[in-house]
Amino acid sequence: MGSASVAKAIQTNRILFYRTRVFEILKEFRILTRKILTIMQRSLFFGFIAAILLVLFATQNIEPVELHLFWGEPIKGSLSIIIIVSVFIGVLLGFIFSYPSIAKAKKTNRQQQKEIERLKNVVETFKQETTHEKNEETEEKDEF
16 A cells, blocks of 8 residues: 555545534534524513513502511512512522623634634645545556
């Protein structure tokens, strides 16, 4: 087996490796995208249901109440308003504490996109090199 054949086999193996890796990353990206869309759709659905329930709750609980905190004067207001404000504060805190995981997922997504592009370029380069070598081999055979 000549050195050209060994080099060609190595290049073919590299091409297959990088092509496989590109497909694996694309598959991971598709799965991640589906998960994100599913989560967003669920969140929208449950948010809509929660809003409807909140409006129904607010219309039925209009009694004035006093909210005693640890310090100062008690806060007076409608029961529904106090609960709605409390829920809003809870949602706001939830967004604040979940932001790091969302940012991490976005960063991972960007890194995977860059890796996909890099591997696509590597595969394309190897294809061009292989085609160029095949053309040279064909020219060499034609010369004999």
